[in-house]
Amino acid sequence: xxxxxxxxxxxxxxxxxxxxxxxxxxxxxxxxxxxxxxxxxxxxxxxxxxxxxxxxxxxxxxxxxxxxxxxxxxxxxxxxxxxxxxxxxxxxxxxxxxxxxx
Numbered sequence: 001x002x003x004x005x006x007x008x009x010x011x012x013x014x015x016x017x018x019x020x021x022x023x024x025x026x027x028x029x030x031x032x033x034x035x036x037x038x039x040x041x042x043x044x045x046x047x048x049x050x051x052x053x054x055x056x057x058x059x060x061x062x063x064x065x066x067x068x069x070x071x072x073x074x075x076x077x078x079x080x081x082x083x084x085x086x087x088x089x090x091x092x093x094x095x096x097x098x099x100x101x102x
Contacts, residue, residue: 010062011035011048013069021063022080024050032090033063034078040069047078047093067097 006021011033019037022045031050037043048065055064075096076089 006033006056006063008061009056010060012062012064013067013072014065015068018065018069018072032093034080035072037072041073045078045080046072046075047090048072048075049094049097052097071097 006024009021011018011021017040019035019040022034022036024033025031033048033050033053035046035048037046048067052065052067053063054066056062057064076092078089078093
């Protein structure tokens with residue numbers, strides 16, 4: 001959601017809770033959210049393209065995404081500082097979600 005501060009919002013996959021938003025980018029053409037999965041998959045961070053965001057519930061501070069928990073779990077690892085601004089990595093993420101089987 002343009003202009004909204006989403007850090008800290010709960011993130012819900014199509015089949016359940018996956019974590020909280022650590023940060024998000026609104027860069028033109030490359031918007032994404034970084035999700036901190038917490039203890040669910042050992043504190044891993046994953047990058048999710050903003051195009052997968054189905055709904056942002058401001059009142060309940062929850063973001064719903066169009067992906068399953070397994071798809072998130074199987075996604076490439078995101079490392080802050082290493083992948084920030086890495087166009088090739090962002091393209092890899094976009095391809096991963098574009099080729100997913102629902």
